[in-house]
Amino acid sequence: MKIIHKYILGEMKMPVLFGVSLFTFIFLIDIMVQMMENVLVKGVSIIDVVRILSFYLPPILSQTIPMGFFLGVMITYSKLTSTSESTAMSAMGMSLNSMMKPAVLLATAITFFVFFLQESIIPRSFKKLEEITYKIAYEKPAFQLREKMYIDEIDEYSIYVDDVNNEDGVAENLIIFKNEENSPYPTVVTAKRTSWAEASMILEDAEFYQSDEVGKEKLRGKFLSQKIPLNSFFEDIEIKVDEIEALAIGTLLKEMKDKSEEEKIPYEVEINKKLAIPLSTIMLGILGVLFSVGHHRTGKSVSFGISLGVIFIYISSLNVGMVMANKGAVSPVVGVWTSNLFLAALTLYMYIKKTRRG
Incomplete structure (x- = not known):
């Protein structure tokens, strides 16, 4: 079985990379258009633009990796089904749980990697992003100028x-x-x-x-x-990461200690989000297998459509829940984790359905 598990893991590499790259590119399109405008119109160097994009990448990857993994799993297991390899594995006595094992193992590793991104890489990326922004402002102050603009208190x-x-x-x-x-x-x-x-x-x-x-x-x-x-204006700038999304969970817990209950809400929402999104990877991995195994007509296009539908529902419910939680309509736990409960319920339903058929 270990050889088969290793084979499935090898088959998942390229589809998962494709899925992550696809969703990351979609998320980057708007930023890339703005950066090209800065190059062509405002004279920002290509090197600075590439650096800015590289610092935007970690926070985007923390969201697109679970999505891309889900699509990659569906493509991989759909291929195994269409080529009858999954049928051969079943004939050899390989259970559904055993077939899912490579996806679950990879999903667990990816979950820890996303946690690492959020806790270590993303805070540094935001700080570097601020630093290069101030560097551009220092070297090319006109980069920030717009017509009919009023700038107050520069020195x-x-x-x-x-x-x-x-x-x-x-x-x-x-x-x-x-x-x-x-x-x-x-x-x-x-x-x-x-x-x-x-x-x-x-x-x-x-x-x-x-x-x-x-x-x-x-x-x-x-x-x-x-x-x-205007040197003193730039020298007085203190580089500080104050965006809630850029802060690690430990930093969020420290900063919310002395705040009022109302002021704590955005911090609590962000903490729950930083826990919920990585953990969704495991459910998405299992769900990708359950959606794909046994459906001989499920090709790449169908896999892509199903994955987009599930991801759209998940992201929409997560965003709606976060908005409601930030407004105080529901608690941060309910607002953020409802979307994960949806995935868990769908995963359980599909698993029971598959095991009964088996």
């Missing part, structure tokens, strides 16, 4: 951007308010053109206006070019 400056030339990242028609310590009114600077370099604004063709303590104009002037350093 002692507040900036209004009227127009941005996306080809070279140059802002046009800027209005800058510089807060003065000894005056209730800021110095107003208008610049027809502003470029950015090394965390500094370079103002061109600009005028400035200063007011006295009662708001009357006391000084006006013009200059062709002036460089305004």
Whole structure:
């Protein structure tokens, strides 16, 4: 039996990789489109884009690995059925439980791997993602600019951007308010053109206006070019992972200690989610076998359709439950684990059905 189990595990490798790659690509499409816009329009380097995508990958994989595994199992066992290999295994005295064993073993290993992703890799990825975002902001501040945008409190400056030339990242028609310590009114600077370099604004063709303590104009002037350093703005940025989804379970438990019952809800929802999604892999693995073994007409297209249907129901119920839990309509345990109970009930039903037929 060990040889057969090893054979089934070998057959599962490529379908599982295909399934995980497929769902990961689907999840990445929107991010990839945004990144291509940053490359073509905003001038972000390809290397930085690749690094950003690599840091987005672990949190996406934590969701797509169980989905891809389910599809891979269905494809593998459907192939074994269509080629009558599963029939031959049954004739040799191999039980349904024995046939499921390779899928269960691989599902268990994948479950531990997803836990490892969530607890170790994902928090580091989010931190690296923030670091590279600030790096891009430091080297190319125009990356963050949009038309009709108001930026408040960059050092002692507040900036209004009227127009941005996306080809070279140059802002046009800027209005800058510089807060003065000894005056209730800021110095107003208008610049027809502003470029950015090394965390500094370079103002061109600009005028400035200063007011006295009662708001009357006391000084006006013009200059062709002036460089305004913003180094302190970037140096004061503290890299801190504060997104709940990026935190490990231990960190979530620590941060929710001193919070009120209402403030604890998002943390409790996230903790339950980090437990429920990896554990769903085992049920999905068993379910994939039960859906596939014995159905001779089940090909790749049918397997794909069934897997999409089950995954759609699971993800939809999970998201609805999480929304209801975050709003306080149901407890976090009920909101998150209902979708897993659905999988467990479906798995039990299919298992009883298969064993009775056998």
